[in-house]
Amino acid sequence: MESLSFERGEAPRSSSLPDRKVSGILNPGSSHGGEAPVIVIGAGFAGASAALTLADAGRPVLLLEAAKAPGGRARSFPDPRSGRELDWGPHLFMKANPALREFLGRIGASASLRFEPSLDLTYRLADGAARGGVRNERLSFPARGGAPASLLALLRWRGPRLAARLSIARGLRRVLKEGPPAVESPAAESKNAGETVEQMLDRLGQGASEREWFWEPFSGAVLNMPAGEGSGELLRRVMCEAFGPGLAGASLGAPAEALGPFWADRALDAIRRAGGEVKMAAPVRRIRIEGGAVRGVTLSGGESIEASVVIAAVPPPALLRLLPAEAFGGKSPWRDLGRLRSASIATAYLWLDHPCPGPAYEALVAERWEWLFRPGAGGLKAGDLRTGEKEPDAPVAFLCGGADSLASAPRSEIESAAREAAGRLLPDFGLRRVLVVRERAATWANGAGEQAHRTAAETPVDGLILAGDWTATGLPATCEGAVRSGFRAAEAAQDPKGG
Template sequence: MSAVVVGAGFAGLSAALRLAESGVPVRLLEGSRRLGGRASSFQDPRSGAELDWGPHLFMAANPALRSFLDRAGAGPYLRFPPSLEVSFRDSSAGPPGGGPRLARLAFPRWGGRLGQAAALLRWRGPALATRLGIARGLRGMLAGGEAEGSVADLLDKFGQGEGPRAWFWEPFARAVLNLSLEEGSAALFARVVRESLGAGPGGASLAVPPSPLTPFWADRAGAAIERLGGQVRLGTAARRIVMAEGKVRGLDVGGGKFVEAGAIVSAVPPPALLGLLPGSFRRGAPFRDIGRLKPSPIASAYLWLDGPCPGPSFEALVGEGWHWLFRTCGSGGPVCLLAGGRDSVAALPRGEAEASAREAARRLLPGRRVARALVVRERAATWANGWEEQPFRPAAETPVRGLFLAGDWTATGLPATAEGAVRSGEAAARAALGFLGGGG
């Protein structure tokens, strides 16, 4: 029997690939004209350049994501450094006229606790007392134990004061959760810390995937699905899930068209799923709680400069309204400032965000003039990373026979990231395979 997957982000493409690999006839419906969802690219109308809705960072200890990218044929284009290396730019310090100071934190390849201690000792960023504090906090977090409430609660538990928060925990947690320390879930964050920094040498190593994102990973995944006999339909938005006797029958895709399905994997964000469900289902468990899940925005400010601006491919910004600086587009391309969180520049109107980005560029990139700025914002860049929202994330299986849920916001135990989305797609595909194998 056939399966239909709705939504072609990481969750939907990974679910469809797994189903196709298992020999299930699968159709993937994507409402927009491009594959990749939130991790996709668009054409800048003025320069014609392909830009991403926002630069991404992937972690070496993302096993589901890496396996998916390998199977899609994109793996060889993603290069991880042998160990974690992050450059921190401190706006509060630096030589006069020379711009803020840059301090590189590099974990040695031999990793382990000793490696982490050595890296922190060698780091020329924060004061020694701050680095020792970070080492203590890291030791405590890697030792395990309960992580409840917010990330701020967790940091209190390990005595992490202002310095360790500003230099290490805030950039790390914001990158992982896209929320403030007070809003973000301690349980999600602790799990990522353990799965990355606790995963031996190289586990926390970060790679910037090649830009533009759509051709890098999503088009390759779509092609892999089609090679296995699956169908990928762009510009086909599902309007309504059609059910009878508590079981899915297919999807209304508008224009009087109906797509029959033995099983449906919904891999769309929460509001889109609620729109697909008949009204009576929206009021029942687990769907009624989906409205309690909240989005958090990310803004990316592309800045075309009047000259080259050499430096690391990405930098964490300390004490700035913008959180990251990316140099991803090669020579002549723009640099990109990125900010995330409901309490951040990303929540400001576009004009204000652009003015803030231009102002930050003057400070961060002295001697360079911004020739052009383009701010793109994703209001719902991530979902459900808040500590209060965790009980409301639904599992892959639903009470509707044949309907399975995927998406970074479902109950993966991970934050809304590419890795979480792929794991959700895998879980939904597994559940759908079990259902179809059992005769549907």
């Protein structure tokens, strides 16, 4: 059995797969009568959604990305050995993600993302008393029927004991009754400001079983942080947006293809069709600021490009490197950026000795790994998810995240843990190959103590606007939060004076 692992940025590109690089700049502003463009730095969800919105509005826009391929922290890479495109970390999306779904619709990606009619999740755990040594318990809520039908679904669920299931229902009802925290200033306006997930669950009377089977899978997926550090307010907002309108909003979906072709490539194509310009492998060395206002950017090769507005859609450390010292000098909001923390996500791709049919994703119980994915199965119809076989040589994937998790361990330990988990959770399969990849800074600013330090889109520098899932969106660092920040940044760029 082969083992291989690498960090993001080390993945080789395969000559057998199409090169997805985008052509360079032609002449910024040439198609808009010489008007200086809005420059967007970073081609992740935040930057791409901002650039597309501006291009659709007829504004000259130039999108610059340091990497050779778009996607930011939601990107994929070609695996030369299998000839497949793989994600740096498989993603789940929620139906209650209005901004993300709007953006995916605008770039033509909606057909590649299918949602279950309602929340439908299979849990997998090793159990020596179970047939084959593995239990699979399915929690499936009806799309209709209201509270009575939901209660019946909980009663039919054979995961935790009945008392725990009823406690979960009471806890969720209390969360929805409390409602979401204020968006504009969550830390200042909520009576539960600064509450961690653990404190929230203590207040809701949720025991160990309730947390293990229900709250921790959702909290881990949403916040990528331990319950003792993650923001209870952020989790409460997500739960209210997902479950508040009805259980259909909490349904999950996995893309039918890797993240690059699923959304990133389509987004750049849409930007170009709308009249925007893009350049990959174009790292920005400095944002040029003179007299308290943005003048443009300087690329790492020394080329200067004038700009009317600059939208910086990059993580906090990258942003600080782009700013001249005189622009921030330890003043707010720049000094707050250093208080935002990141967390890792690790993925182990496992090639098995024969096909492993099943759902596109499963929650793992009582394991160091948190999720099992079957890449590519997200495109099957709901009725096929549990019976359809995968494509030839398609791997399964284990995923985990968080600063205190296996994702932060040495890579040799991650590989060993993947093999051990496969022996427990997939006992009928032999391992042919293991590939471990890790995104060291996968998520930002999801801690309870960090919310007051997340900054708004507008900055004290005239013409400099921030975007990113780590900004003050009122949401965790998710794709939905990133897209909302991109829309907000584009709106600010079109009306920088607020009038």
